[in-house]
Amino acid sequence: MRYEVSEAIPEDAKAIRKAVFVEEQGFHNEFDLTDDVSLHIVAYDGADPAGVCRIFPDCGKTWTLGRLAVLKPYRGQHLGANLVGKAEETARSRGANRLTLHAQERVAGFYESLGYRDMGIHDQDEGCPHMWMDKPLTGSTGNEPEDRAS
Template sequence: MTAVWRKSPQDFGDALNIRETVFVKEQGFANEFDETDKTCDHLILYDGEKAVGCARIFPDGEAGWHIGRVAVLPEYRGKGLGARLLCEAEKRVLELGGKMLCLSAQMQAEGFYKKLGYRTVSEPYLDEHCPHVRMEKIL
């Protein structure tokens, strides 16, 4: 697997395709794409030429960063790629001078993030139709 960072809209179409598959078609989210896509850093995992996972990061406060839109194609799940995305993002945030990474986790994924050292810092809330919690990790 190869991890690649992309910044310009012409270069992160593979990430948008993964998110369309996972969040729109599979999970039914309607508001998947936003203006933040144009300004954040996009991480894409490739298996050869095929894009199989993605995430995006952007500044969130003085020393903090936000990671979101973490997605792995269904046929590639259970292979540690979600953890790899988080690890790559954490390294990138540290390189950029960040000290904390936060995220909005679907409740069904809360345990996954806890195993990677994230802690829950909010009560559950709805994002569209899906319960989420805010989580953080000091890097």
């Protein structure tokens, strides 16, 4: 896998997010003004886009991770974890010392396995239960991206 970081949202990122969040999960408000101030990370399997996430500065040295999506054929191959690792590495390289995210509650265990913790704020996004989570970004995270594809 290779990862590309872009300041403008690439068409490949839009296509992945539309496929996962709009078509599979039924969200309607997928694209927003935050896309304009985010760094977009797209994972590629050769020339094929496979997954995406975005990060943006929030407050001080805290950045926010969002819109993590992996296309069906690439699920179960650690791509989500590798994208989070790339996001952490990228945010840290730009001065972040903490990353927050607004996770769907059904996938909170995935983020917990990567060191994120529940901040105690639970709400709804388009009727879907979500929760705020965070992780300090000090030193090595232990989940920097690596190519695990065979």
